[in-house]
Amino acid sequence: MACANSLIDTLSTENKEVIIYSDSQAVLKALERKDTTSALVRECINTFNSLAERTKVSIAWVPGRQGNGCTEKADELGRMGASIQFYGPEPYLIHITSQKTAAI
Numbered sequence: 001m002a003c004a005n006s007l008i009d010t011l012s013t014e015n016k017e018v019i020i021y022s023d024s025q026a027v028l029k030a031l032e033r034k035d036t037t038s039a040l041v042r043e044c045i046n047t048f049n050s051l052a053e054r055t056k057v058s059i060a061w062v063p064g065r066q067g068n069g070c071t072e073k074a075d076e077l078g079r080m081g082a083s084i085q086f087y088g089p090e091p092y093l094i095h096i097t098s099q100k101t102a103a104i
Helices: 002-010 025-032 039-052 069-083 092-103
Strands: 017-022 056-061
Touching: 025 039, 025 056, 039 056
Parallel strands: 017 056
Antiparallel strands: none
16 A cells, blocks of 8 residues: 555656566455445555556466565565554554443
8 A cells, every 4th residue: 555655655657567466365455346445445446547547457366485586576565565654543442442341
């Protein structure tokens, strides 16, 4: 998601092709669903649609942990993204987990 937002901000010319690689089949399947209830998936789809107004966007699956440069770079970028301080509302799941933990 951050990658797509970054592309929207930095892509200066039209008619460039953007290929986003993911080793997560679950993510790709979630993006293909028409009836998602996930706000995060909807936000991601909207971001990709905004990007697609300016350039061709493709999302491709690559097998994970194969030792190729794509997945190693994705892992590196994922670790960087995970280390960034998150600002905004907390995910709802955290509240549910906290409530269940407190009840036990």
